[in-house]
Amino acid sequence: MAGGIGSRFxxxxxxxxxxxxxxxxxxxxxxxQQTYDRISQIIPNENIFVITNKxxxxxxxxxxxxxxxxxxxxxxxxxxxxxxNLYMANKIAGINPNAKMVVLPADHLILKEKKFIEKIxxxxxxxxxxxxxxxxxxxxxxxxxxxxxxxxxSNEKDEFFKVKTFTEKPNxxxxxTFIESGDFLWNAGIFVWNAQSILSAFDxxxxxxxxxxxxxxxxxxxxxxxxxxxxxKVTKISVDNGILEKAKNVYVIPADLxxxxxxxxxxxxxxxxxxxxxxxxxxxxxxxxxxxxxxxRIKNRNKAxxxxxxxxxxxxxxxxxxxxxxxxxxxxxxxxxxxxxxxKKGERFx
Amino acid sequence: MAGGIGSRFxxxxxxxxxxxxxxxxxxxxxxxQQTYDRISQIIPNENIFVITNKxxxxxxxxxxxxxxxxxxxxxxxxxxxxxxNLYMANKIAGINPNAKMVVLPADHLILKEKKFIEKIxxxxxxxxxxxxxxxxxxxxxxxxxxxxxxxxxSNEKDEFFKVKTFTEKPNxxxxxTFIESGDFLWNAGIFVWNAQSILSAFDxxxxxxxxxxxxxxxxxxxxxxxxxxxxxKVTKISVDNGILEKAKNVYVIPADLxxxxxxxxxxxxxxxxxxxxxxxxxxxxxxxxxxxxxxxRIKNRNKAxxxxxxxxxxxxxxxxxxxxxxxxxxxxxxxxxxxxxxxKKGERFx
Numbered sequence: 001m002a003g004g005i006g007s008r009f010x011x012x013x014x015x016x017x018x019x020x021x022x023x024x025x026x027x028x029x030x031x032x033q034q035t036y037d038r039i040s041q042i043i044p045n046e047n048i049f050v051i052t053n054k055x056x057x058x059x060x061x062x063x064x065x066x067x068x069x070x071x072x073x074x075x076x077x078x079x080x081x082x083x084x085n086l087y088m089a090n091k092i093a094g095i096n097p098n099a100k101m102v103v104l105p106a107d108h109l110i111l112k113e114k115k116f117i118e119k120i121x122x123x124x125x126x127x128x129x130x131x132x133x134x135x136x137x138x139x140x141x142x143x144x145x146x147x148x149x150x151x152x153x154s155n156e157k158d159e160f161f162k163v164k165t166f167t168e169k170p171n172x173x174x175x176x177t178f179i180e181s182g183d184f185l186w187n188a189g190i191f192v193w194n195a196q197s198i199l200s201a202f203d204x205x206x207x208x209x210x211x212x213x214x215x216x217x218x219x220x221x222x223x224x225x226x227x228x229x230x231x232x233k234v235t236k237i238s239v240d241n242g243i244l245e246k247a248k249n250v251y252v253i254p255a256d257l258x259x260x261x262x263x264x265x266x267x268x269x270x271x272x273x274x275x276x277x278x279x280x281x282x283x284x285x286x287x288x289x290x291x292x293x294x295x296x297r298i299k300n301r302n303k304a305x306x307x308x309x310x311x312x313x314x315x316x317x318x319x320x321x322x323x324x325x326x327x328x329x330x331x332x333x334x335x336x337x338x339x340x341x342x343x344k345k346g347e348r349f350x
Numbered sequence: 351m352a353g354g355i356g357s358r359f360x361x362x363x364x365x366x367x368x369x370x371x372x373x374x375x376x377x378x379x380x381x382x383q384q385t386y387d388r389i390s391q392i393i394p395n396e397n398i399f400v401i402t403n404k405x406x407x408x409x410x411x412x413x414x415x416x417x418x419x420x421x422x423x424x425x426x427x428x429x430x431x432x433x434x435n436l437y438m439a440n441k442i443a444g445i446n447p448n449a450k451m452v453v454l455p456a457d458h459l460i461l462k463e464k465k466f467i468e469k470i471x472x473x474x475x476x477x478x479x480x481x482x483x484x485x486x487x488x489x490x491x492x493x494x495x496x497x498x499x500x501x502x503x504s505n506e507k508d509e510f511f512k513v514k515t516f517t518e519k520p521n522x523x524x525x526x527t528f529i530e531s532g533d534f535l536w537n538a539g540i541f542v543w544n545a546q547s548i549l550s551a552f553d554x555x556x557x558x559x560x561x562x563x564x565x566x567x568x569x570x571x572x573x574x575x576x577x578x579x580x581x582x583k584v585t586k587i588s589v590d591n592g593i594l595e596k597a598k599n600v601y602v603i604p605a606d607l608x609x610x611x612x613x614x615x616x617x618x619x620x621x622x623x624x625x626x627x628x629x630x631x632x633x634x635x636x637x638x639x640x641x642x643x644x645x646x647r648i649k650n651r652n653k654a655x656x657x658x659x660x661x662x663x664x665x666x667x668x669x670x671x672x673x674x675x676x677x678x679x680x681x682x683x684x685x686x687x688x689x690x691x692x693x694k695k696g697e698r699f700x
Contacts, residue, residue, distance in 0.1 A: 011654070285690075287686065287689055287690060289675075289682075289686075298672065300669075302670075303669070303670055303671060303672065304361070304670065304671040304672070304690050305671065305672040305673070305674075306671075306672070306673045306674065306675060306686040306690070307674050307675075308674065308675035308676060308679055308682070308686075309663075309675060309676045309679070310674060313659075315672075315674065317667070317672055319650075319653070320652075320653055320654065321653060321654040321655065321656075322648065322653065322654070322655040322656070322665075322667055322672070323655070323656045324655075324656065324657050324658065324660060324665065324674065325639075325656060325657075325658035325659060326658060326659045329658055329659070332639075332658070333656075336637065336639075336656045336658075339637055340635075340637060340654055340656070
């Protein structure tokens with residue numbers, strides 16, 4: 001899944017060039033390339049599909065030349081994750097009705113690759129024997145209010161557990177009680193299931209959407225035309241809300257993956273390499289003086305920068321825009337962009 | 351005089367494009383254009399000469415298309431202000447031996463244009479009747495240690511006074527006593543004299559330099575070739591040190607001009623238009639939040655910027671470089687540039 005526009009990463013991430021196609025950590029590979037590198041260890045290229053916005057299909061092909069062109073699928077508009085999951089389940093089941101699927105967000109960080117592969121292989125084993133919908137759950141390290149939480153039934157020690165409830169973005173008080181109770185995990189948005197299992201769940205919980213998608217003939221010449229026709233009418237709902245919160249066969253595999261959704265500059269800062277002054281600076285030609293705890297991203301690698309006297313700031317510079325704000329204000333970036341849009345010619349900055 | 355390289359204004363000012371050719375205040379006219387606009391009210395274009403580095407002759411012609419091409423004179427290297435003043439006095443005396451001259455730095459700010467014109471006209475009147483070397487003196491508003499001070503003999507109230515001493519860049523203690531004494535003025539580096547008077551003074555105080563310059567035939571085809579030949583041997587000395595500190599016929603006209611040499615970003619800040627939060631921002635598309643007392647210059651006028659949580663900073667962005675530093679550190683900018691030069695490819699940033 002590579003359809004987001006990453007507005008919290010402005011000005012690095014823009015509508016034309018969103019986060020998943022950026023080397024946001026400064027490692028030399030973009031987020032979607034890192035996701036490909038990780039999963040291609042166990043999935044052959046011809047079985048790797050990307051679903052993204054139509055506008056990014058070309059970009060995606062440039063960044064992932066290993067994947068067959070026809071496996072990069074463009075949605076005509078953003079419709080949240082139920083639609084794209086139903087679309088891809090239909091398409092993949094059309095190729096192989098017994099296919100097992102792993103669904104991965106394109107822009108997440110996973111440091112423990114070996115553990116990740118282990119857990120995915122465990123999940124594949126489980127779904128090949130059972131009608132399970134599986135999600136990976138991350139042990140929470142802080143009462144983060146930006147994540148979804150999964151409560152599981154932990155009667156005995158095991159490698160996977162039945163899910164009791166999903167709670168999307170709780171407030172801080174509730175998040176704290178979740179952490180204390182010990183039987184909550186973060187929903188990493190990484191799913192494993194049989195094509196048939198997820199299609200059955202859609203039949204049950206989003207039957208109208210299934211009807212709309214059944215109208216199309218997948219992997220045919222008319223697929224794109226048909227998808228363009230039905231998409232405008234499709235309901236915008238996440239697969240968590242639309243399916244997983246309702247289904248009775250959802251299981252979670254706790255996984256210590258060194259995971260971050262890199263949802264904010266702060267989480268990028270936390271996961272980036274830092275110098276002796278705790279500055280996360282991915283580029284040479286940047287000199288800091290009396291500056292600590294900053295994250296600095298200069299898109300033009302040949303550009304010089306002098307940063308003096310800043311503590312805990314986000315500094316991002318692109319050809320079109322410059323952002324300087326305290327790291328604590330990283331949730332305000334969407335608002336800044338809105339304010340810019342209210343300017344006469346603001347549209348072009350996002 | 352337009353030969354400086356303005357390294358204190360990095361990254362806006364660079365060796366390739368120094369301060370005098372920049373619209374450093376964001377008014378729509380570069381500093382040298384403002385200087386031209388001011389003096390062209392009383393001097394016809396054919397009598398306006400620019401002396402600058404050879405490298406800037408073309409740029410100068412582009413910015414001042416009103417001036418005859420041959421009036422823009424290029425020095426082969428930087429030799430401080432004695433050499434350029436002797437050169438121009440020779441050249442102008444060659445055209446008109448009775449010429450009166452006003453010598454103006456190309457990169458200073460003068461807000462009170464009418465007062466400026468008045469004082470220059472007074473000076474012209476004085477030098478047409480007397481063998482005087484005249485400098486304009488600015489009433490000091492603070493014990494600035496970056497300026498030269500002129501002590502004058504103030505026996506009676508008059509429009510001009512004989513100069514007693516010059517003191518270049520005193521320390522803070524001395525600068526304070528100068529201010530308290532009341533008979534000191536800042537040396538604005540604006541001079542008025544007869545070509546013959548200044549040539550006589552050079553004869554007396556820098557006879558070796560005069561010999562070198564006498565070797566050339568001015569306003570001839572061979573002028574440039576000859577200047578290129580003599581310049582490497584010429585002594586580097588300012589006209590203040592070389593002539594004015596020694597001459598007995600130096601007079602000062604006190605002038606309240608709304609003057610600044612714009613020698614630092616802080617002085618640019620002080621002279622720039624400011625918004626309700628005392629931010630000096632010459633460009634649209636820049637939004638500030640919780641930010642006060644900053645000077646922001648983004649060279650690309652179409653670029654957006656968000657600045658949150660900065661107080662009293664200098665923020666300058668060009669295609670090649672970004673500078674963020676406290677306004678109080680504006681004297682360190684030369685050091686930053688040196689540090690960058692010590693980087694492998696640093697040379698290209700200045």
